[in-house]
Amino acid sequence: MKILTRTEIEQLLSIPKILEAIEEGFIAYSKHEVVIPPVGSLHFDSPPGDCHIKYGYAKNGKYYVVKVASGFYDNPKQGLASNNGLMLLFDKQTGAPISALLDEGYLTVLRTAAAGYVAANCLAPKNISCVGIVGTGAQAHYQLKFLSFATKCRNVIIWGRDIEKAKQLAQHADFSGWTFEIAQNIEQLTAKCNLIVTTTPSSHPLLFADQIKPGTHITAVGADDSGKQEIDAQVFAKADKVIVDSRSQCSLFGDVSYALKKNVIQPEKLVELGEVLSNPSLGRTSETEITICDLTGVAIQDLQIAKTIYEASVSKVK
């Protein structure tokens, strides 16, 4: 069994390969070429935290994946990252463990950011005036970094609860030469940005329908469990196209689930990201449409990124 540490994983990864693998994964998912059971989860009260177990396989693939990811939101008080976790890759022919990717949650951050790239690449308007990032954590950082593969726009507005963290993000070496503005409130961001990504673990809506201009694309990645919500249900009613990573999963939790439960939109309005990739006419068809993509995180992403890293480690040895 190959043990890969976070440092080894960082040395092995190729962003273009990850983006390609995630795109392929969404297409396979929506073609029902994968087996992905519902997410397992554990919740903790004291201190507050959660753990998600995502697992599955591609029917014609060599591996199955089990990913364990945690979020303990008091960790930063102790100087620890909120998120942690690891991915396990198994041989689909024998059940033998092949690799443990001890990524400390890093690959979950990357595969989520890669999904944000995929969503922006196929759904955002052609001309991005300004990118809006809601949140200031690792996910905000990597969404921005990966979005640079989808748009040439380097103007960013950040909104977050912690101004210091927003400043740190804006000053990071990954974004040297970019233009950053730190918004005092969310309206400053929504007024200027036509590509918005929300990346917080918020339990109440941060974006509301009256704030969203025509021609905006929103990708929401924070609400990956019941009880989390970033986008008010009415935003989905206002949107011309509502895209989800997984129809079944987004009906259970995530931002879309609130809109469905309140009957603000009907299930027929949902289109999967993999369906848009296979048939772009299901996505944005004009520069003035409002599109929104709700990403709850699907095990096919974990499988694809774990496979990409593991196979890179094997070919490196050869």
Add this chain to the structure above:
Amino acid sequence: MKILTRTEIEQLLSIPKILEAIEEGFIAYSKHEVVIPPVGSLHFDSPPGDCHIKYGYAKNGKYYVVKVASGFYDNPKQGLASNNGLMLLFDKQTGAPISALLDEGYLTVLRTAAAGYVAANCLAPKNISCVGIVGTGAQAHYQLKFLSFATKCRNVIIWGRDIEKAKQLAQHADFSGWTFEIAQNIEQLTAKCNLIVTTTPSSHPLLFADQIKPGTHITAVGADDSGKQEIDAQVFAKADKVIVDSRSQCSLFGDVSYALKKNVIQPEKLVELGEVLSNPSLGRTSETEITICDLTGVAIQDLQIAKTIYEASVSKVK
């Protein structure tokens, strides 16, 4: 993160400590002091296999566990064990991975055998004339080995499809000085044994009501997933006491689930093993009763054994 290999785990383990930890785990489980979500599972067609993900925590404990166990039943054709897997222990305060126990499925075998010990210890008649083992694999081996802590009886009858494997088991050094008989059919076993353990991945019943004498205890450990069954539903009707490791889990799958679905017994007949440990009057109350214990495998066992091994590894370092 502490990586423990199978060899290291073998050196660390203490059977008495494991038996004690498993007993404590069942008591805590039945007192609702643990959080154990439903088992996650993956099924594979070609080659046939399954993977179970069991996870959970004790509310007042330090850890949470995620255990991944596989069964690929064509593996022996390639000279590989059918079962494989590993256990992961996480810090319940931060979500940080603490230890990966790369046990190759060995700890799952042991914690199941330990549950067999617990069941026999509190449910079997006082005087065991002969132990009957159905099946000849690793689980048969460890059930016998662990039963030696519950009874002084060293007379065993084995029944299995593969006579050669039955002979190998009987000749194993762990059982030197024991008396073994290899049954030609199941009736030879049921006629003489009053403590019977079934350990096969059978998909159809092997034991039937007319074979079971008064004063017999049966522990069934093989049916750990839907589609598996070792004990005919009518055996549960004939039994005076029906014990389960988990009422909720045994209602979903395992031998008892068939008896419930056929209305052969009512849910009220089920008593949890942890309840019997806390209140022995819920178990066997005479030497002539028929008792049966259906063990589907609960994550609390995985948590308890992983914790025992990990803490042994830490105290060894000190």
